[in-house]
Amino acid sequence: MKRIGMLTSGGDCQALNAAMRGVVKGLSENVDELEIYGFLNGYKGLIYGDYRLLTSADFSGILTKGGTILGSSRQPFKQMRVPDANGLDKVEAMKSTYYKLRLDCLVILGGNGTEKTANLLREEGLNVIHLPKTIDNDIYGTDVTFGFQSAINIATDAIDCIHTTAASHNRVFIVEVMGHKVGWLTLYAGVAGGADIILLPEIPYDIEKVIAAINKRTKAGKGFTILAVAEGAISKEDAALSKKEYKEKVAKRKYPSVSYEIADRIFEETGVEVRVTVPGHTQRGGSPCPYDRVLCTRLGSAAAQAVMDEDYGNMIAMINGKTKRVPLGEVAGRLKTVDPDCQMIKEAKRIGISFGD
Numbered sequence: 643m644k645r646i647g648m649l650t651s652g653g654d655c656q657a658l659n660a661a662m663r664g665v666v667k668g669l670s671e672n673v674d675e676l677e678i679y680g681f682l683n684g685y686k687g688l689i690y691g692d693y694r695l696l697t698s699a700d701f702s703g704i705l706t707k708g709g710t711i712l713g714s715s716r717q718p719f720k721q722m723r724v725p726d727a728n729g730l731d732k733v734e735a736m737k738s739t740y741y742k743l744r745l746d747c748l749v750i751l752g753g754n755g756t757e758k759t760a761n762l763l764r765e766e767g768l769n770v771i772h773l774p775k776t777i778d779n780d781i782y783g784t785d786v787t788f789g790f791q792s793a794i795n796i797a798t799d800a801i802d803c804i805h806t807t808a809a810s811h812n813r814v815f816i817v818e819v820m821g822h823k824v825g826w827l828t829l830y831a832g833v834a835g836g837a838d839i840i841l842l843p844e845i846p847y848d849i850e851k852v853i854a855a856i857n858k859r860t861k862a863g864k865g866f867t868i869l870a871v872a873e874g875a876i877s878k879e880d881a882a883l884s885k886k887e888y889k890e891k892v893a894k895r896k897y898p899s900v901s902y903e904i905a906d907r908i909f910e911e912t913g914v915e916v917r918v919t920v921p922g923h924t925q926r927g928g929s930p931c932p933y934d935r936v937l938c939t940r941l942g943s944a945a946a947q948a949v950m951d952e953d954y955g956n957m958i959a960m961i962n963g964k965t966k967r968v969p970l971g972e973v974a975g976r977l978k979t980v981d982p983d984c985q986m987i988k989e990a991k992r993i994g995i996s997f998g999d
C-alpha cells in the first residue's frame with residue numbers, strides 16, 4: 643500500500659500532466675494498493691488541506707494536455723516561514739496535512755522556488771521527491787527541465803513568423819522571450835530562429851554595440867534585423883547598479899519592459915522603425931512537444947521507482963541521457979545560468995550573431 647501526495651507549484655508549463663501521468667502509471671502498474679492525493683493549486687492545497695483523492699484513471703489521457711489538472715499558484719519560498727493573514731504557521735500546516743493523510747511521500751513538481759520549499763519540507767522530516775519543471779531550464783543539477791523544449795518551439799515559431807514579415811519591411815524587430823534571471827530559452831530560440839542579435843541577462847549589453855550590429859547588417863544590404871531579447875536582458879550601465887538601485891530604476895521605467903526601452907534607443911540613434919513582439923505566456927501554453935513527453939514519462943517513471951525504493955529527499959534529474967536521483971540538499975537554492983564563455987555562445991558569435999557585448 644502506498645499513499646502519495648502530489649502537487650504542481652509555481653508558473654505552469656506544458657508537460658506537468660505528462661510527468662504526473664508517468665509517476666502514477668509507474669506506481670499503479672507495480673504497487674498493489676495506491677492512494678493518490680492531489681493537492682490543488684500548489685502548496686496552497688497542502689497548507690489549507692485542499693485536496694482530492696484521485697485514481698489512476700484521473701491521470702489517463704493527459705499525456706498531451708497542457709497546464710496542470712491540479713492547478714498551480716506561486717507561494718514564494720521567502721513567505722513560507724511568515725504566518726498567513728490569520729496567523730497560520732504554513733510549514734506546520736503542511737506537515738499536519740501530510741501526517742493527517744498518513745502519506746508515504748509527496749511528489750512535488752516545480753521550479754527553483756518550489757524546490758526550495760520541497761527541501762525545507764525534507765529538512766522538517768517529510769519524504770519528498772522533486773520533479774524539475776520550468777520553461778526557464780534554470781534548475782541546477784539537471785541537464786534539462788521539462789517545459790523548456792516546448793517553450794523553445796513556441797518562441798522559435800514566433801521568431802519564424804517575424805522573419806517573414808521582417809523580410810517584407812525595412813525594420814528592426816524585437817521578440818521578447820521569457821526568462822527574467824536566465825537566458826537559456828532566449829539563447830536556444832534565438833539561435834533556432836536565426837536571430838541576428840541575442841540579448842541575455844547573463845551578458846549585459848552595450849546599446850552602442852547593438853546599434854553597430856544593426857548598422858553592419860544595413861551596410862551589407864540586409865533590409866531587416868531581428869533581436870531575441872530575454873525579459874531580464876540588462877544594459878552594462880544597469881548591471882553596474884546595486885540590486886536595490888536597479889529595482890528602483892525599473893519601478894520608475896516608463897517602458898513596459900526592457901525590449902521597449904531598447905526599441906526606443908535604436909529608433910533614436912538609427913531612425914529605423916522598430917517593432918516589439920511579446921509572445922509572453924503563449925510560451926508556457928499548449929501541448930508538450932514530443933521531447934518533453936518522453937522526458938516527463940522517463941522522469942515520472944523514475945520517480946515512481948524512487949517511491950517504491952522508499953528513497954526520498956531527491957530531485958529526479960536527467961543527466962547525460964540518464965535519470966538520476968540528486969539530493970535536494972545539494973541543489974536547492976542554486977541557479978543554473980548560461981555561461982557567457984560557453985561553446986554555444988562562441989559558436990553563435992563565430993557565425994556573426996551579436997550578444998551586444
Ligand code: F6P
Binds near residue numbers: 653716776777778
Ligand atoms: O518561471 C517561468 C516563467 O514563465 C518565467 O520565464 C517568467 O518570467 C515568469 O514565469 C512569469 O511569471 P508569471 O506567470 O507569474 O507572470
